[in-house]
Amino acid sequence: MSDEEKIILIVLSRILDYPDNRMNEERSLVEQSIRESISSEEKKEHILKSINPLYELKIEELQEIYVAAFDYKDTANLYLTAHELGDSKKRGAALIKLQKLIVESGFEYEGKELADYIPMLLELLAFAPELESIALLSRRLAYAIHRIHNGLPENSPYYHAVGLLTTYVFEAPCKEEITLLEYQREQADQDELPYPLMYQ
Secondary structure, X not given: OOHHHHHHHHHHHHHOOOOOHHHHHOHHHHHHHHHHHOOOHHHHHHHHHHHHHHHOOOHHXXXXXXXXXXXXXXXXXXXXXXXXXXXXXXXXXXXXHHHHHHHHOOXXXXXXXXXXXHHHHHHHHHHOOOOHHHHHHHHHHHHHHHHHHHHOOOOOHHHHHXXXXXXXXXXXXXXXXXXXHHHHOEOOOOOOOOOOHHHO
């Protein structure tokens, strides 16, 4: 993975996290990193143009847009195993494997978010050693990121930001990968449960 791809991963890991006042505080640092690390002027301007609309909104407004974009739509949620497995009971085992991968890659998992939280995994991908397991994670993220991008309306300020990942970092998954992953997905069980969720 190139240094430019790593910078884009780090920038998008910040942008796709829940927006708060820290986002505006980091704006100058993000822009400086892009200007210093991206060699092509055209690419540099494209990246800045794609993320600037997010910085121009008030935090409260951006928070509402963020929740509407990512929290209420299955196709645009920010959790990797939800894209891969839907509401399957296999998600629990998949999360444990991701926690193990994070630790084996030399990072601490503090558990503030689920281990499959995509902004966190983008940052992991930028800093992790080049291992076969990380390459596989990259392919898994490629599927999820393309699914998120396709699930966002084009008028969302997040649409062009996520598009940076599909344009410069993640190749589109092949039909065979998509078919396999879609086959593994399970829809939510809407039946009333006979016991509280916390005891599953």
